[in-house]
Amino acid sequence: MLRPRCSAAFLMTFCVYCMVRYNVDNLVRAACDATLEPWRLAVVRGCSVTCAVSACFLPMIFVVTPYVSPNWHTAFFGQYIGAKFVAVAGNFVECSKSGIPASKWIFLATYGFVSLAFMMQLAINFICYEAPGVNPTVPPALARFFDYGWFACLAVTEKFLPGKAPLKITYELDA
Numbered sequence: 568m569l570r571p572r573c574s575a576a577f578l579m580t581f582c583v584y585c586m587v588r589y590n591v592d593n594l595v596r597a598a599c600d601a602t603l604e605p606w607r608l609a610v611v612r613g614c615s616v617t618c619a620v621s622a623c624f625l626p627m628i629f630v631v632t633p634y635v636s637p638n639w640h641t642a643f644f645g646q647y648i649g650a651k652f653v654a655v656a657g658n659f660v661e662c663s664k665s666g667i668p669a670s671k672w673i674f675l676a677t678y679g680f681v682s683l684a685f686m687m688q689l690a691i692n693f694i695c696y697e698a699p700g701v702n703p704t705v706p707p708a709l710a711r712f713f714d715y716g717w718f719a720c721l722a723v724t725e726k727f728l729p730g731k732a733p734l735k736i737t738y739e740l741d742a
Contacts, residue, residue, distance in 0.1 A: 575626075575629040576626040576627070576629040576630050577626075579625070579629065580626065582622075583622050583623060583626060586618070586619065587619045587623070590615040590616070590618050590622075590654065591615075591619070593615045593654075593657075593658070594615045594616075595734060595736075597611040597612070597615075597661060599734070600732075603661065607660055607661055607664075610660045610661070611657050611658075611660070611661045613657070614654050614656065614657025614660075615654060617650050617653050617654065618650045618651060618654035618657075620650075621646055621647050621649075621651070622647065622650075624643055624646060624647070625644070625647045627643040628640055628643045628644050631643065637693075638693065641689055641693065645686050645689050645690075648685055648686055649682065649686055651721070652678060652679055652682040652683075655675065655678060655724060656675065656679070658728050658729055658731075659671075659672075659675055659729055661731070662729035662730070662731060663729075665729070667729045671727045671728075671729060674720075674723075674727035675727070677720065678720040678724070678727075681716040681717050681720055682717060682720075684713050685713040685714065685716070685717045688705040688709065688710050688713055691704050691705050692704055692705050692710070
């Protein structure tokens with residue numbers, strides 16, 4: 568019988584599939600764009616592959632719990648925070664030549680700051696960890712602010728992504 572945490576990791580495979588599929592479609596869209604400069608295409612490739620690989624490791628947060636290994640549990644989550652931001656920034660690089668409204672750039676800056684600050688406070692608290700009963704280096708209220716802020720940014724990311732041409736895929740048999 569599967570333990571509940573392993574079941575959660577299994578159930579998350581659909582989310583991982585959707586994240587990987589999005590990044591694959593993003594690679595295809597960029598490859599089909601004849602107007603995309605080679606350096607932009609390279610950035611899109613790097614960002615999309617980074618996020619897709621990172622998504623494959625994310626379900627490990629349910630397998631390696633904080634009770635098993637707090638360091639690895641946090642590492643699996645922290646790597647996704649950074650990779651997700653890299654993917655969003657890659658979308659901005661891909662579309663920046665077409666003109667992106669200031670509100671979307673403000674979102675990217677906010678998302679980047681919150682992601683970086685969230686990862687930094689995780690690292691600081693782990694590096695400076697003393698012992699049970701001792702207050703963490705980063706105050707818990709500030710840690711919660713970055714935690715909730717990152718999830719809030721995650722929830723509205725789709726609204727602030729730059730617009731791209733839809734991808735049309737056709738199939739035919741080669742007889």
